[in-house]
Amino acid sequence: MAIKLTKEETRKKLLDMAVLITDLLDENDIPYILVYGTLLGAVRHKGFIPWDDDFDIAIPARYQYKLNKIFTSLSGCNFYSQKNHNYYDWVMRVSDQKTKVDAKETEWELYNHTMINNDLGLCIDIYPFYIRPQNRFARLLHSFFTKSSAYLHKLSFVLKSKFIKSIACNLERLRAVNFQGSYYTNAGKIYYGKQLFDDLKTCNFDGFNFKIPNNPEDFLVKRYGDWEKIPTKEEIQQAVHYEDVYWR
Template sequence: MEKGTLLTGKQIKHELCLMLEKIDKFLEQNNIRYSIMSGTMLGAVRHRGFIPWDDDTDIGILRADYDRLVKILKNKNEISGNLSGIGFEINSNDFWPFIKIINKDILVKEDGMSRKENLWVDIFAFDEMPTKFLGFRFKEHVFLRTILMHKSIADGFHSDWNKGLKKNLWLLLEKFVDREKLTRLYIDRCTKYNFRKNDLVNDWTWGGRTTSTVSRTLFDDLTEYQFEDVVVKGFRDYDTYLKRIYGNYMELPPEGQRVNHNFVAWKVKNSEE
């Protein structure tokens, strides 16, 4: 089926900024605190916008506010016209164990992906961390996440990886694991420690690393950041957060480590399904 006009990299980033602007307004209207995070926070601090070679945006929310957002989107899944939310907790038919805000008017195809998706902004919950045996718990968590990811590969998310999958034992795994039960188990493990009211939190659901564990008090002191031509919210103490993840975050990484999703994007025509 014929695609619409391809978007340039600059146009993709402009569309992502428009999405951030709408999401910011929606979260503020619903009294949900958030912070830009990871490379988006680094880009805001170091480049006042996107890291030049980056092509996605990430938002972090404490689990209690995240759960409220899930309820809001399950009740009325519309943020602003062409924006809506997807994810397992919104609709169990979706694989993702976190929220993706998608632009229904723009399709993308990423290198190695077997199917088209909508342009997205990721929203991750920050969950409380165990106070004991963190290293062991983290390895256990990564193992479960690896199983979940390989199950998604087997279900056709990554066609290129799927070829390699057939050469190893993960192929046996996908035959015996129910994806919905596995995703529910994974989310339950991520939220296991929240009742303890620990100070330390982490974007445990997907990209969490032991080095990205920070104090929940960072969410108590937010400020505004210029990100390209829009204004977004983030931790006032960006230095503590970015040092935890990147170390000397003002130093550019070697060119070989400057990676992105490497996707193409186009506006959806009326004939596009």
């Protein structure tokens, strides 16, 4: 019978993984920041949001292909990116091998339904932040690469074609070129400014130091609006990712 992790065990596992990953990013000169619920927790709660059960990191998209090299030998973890033939989500994930999760059937879980029950453990989510170019011609190119790669990724999923998937990944590389402009992700067209990964600050998160944007409040306002407001019980329930977490 599988043994369920307590909330404290879940968070300790996530923090251990986050420290391992961010240390590797620092060693390989890859800038990163805490984002989304993890950044909100860092600023508002000085650690995890009381009901949160994941850990969110962002890097500039041009570095995401380097992760395929430096994360291949992560001890006790699996690394998932669009380079994996059976993985189609745009968010990269480092998944713990010693745990397994009962995840809610959100869109990405349905999209990757072949993985969820067998492969996925507690995850650190790594979001590639792309740049929307200022130059009009560069913006048109960027839009073409974005739409083309998205279409081909979906087509490769339907046809289970590694060849089409490789073309989509090459187009993603072109999309990730270091243009001059504002950062954004596929999680909504919110533009965070070209200095997002410059002059980073360090914050204490449940006893560990991680990097955050120089102006985290500006990021949170753009993402959440009134980020200091505590959500309702219904909103909290919607924000929980996992039904349960177990040791394998």
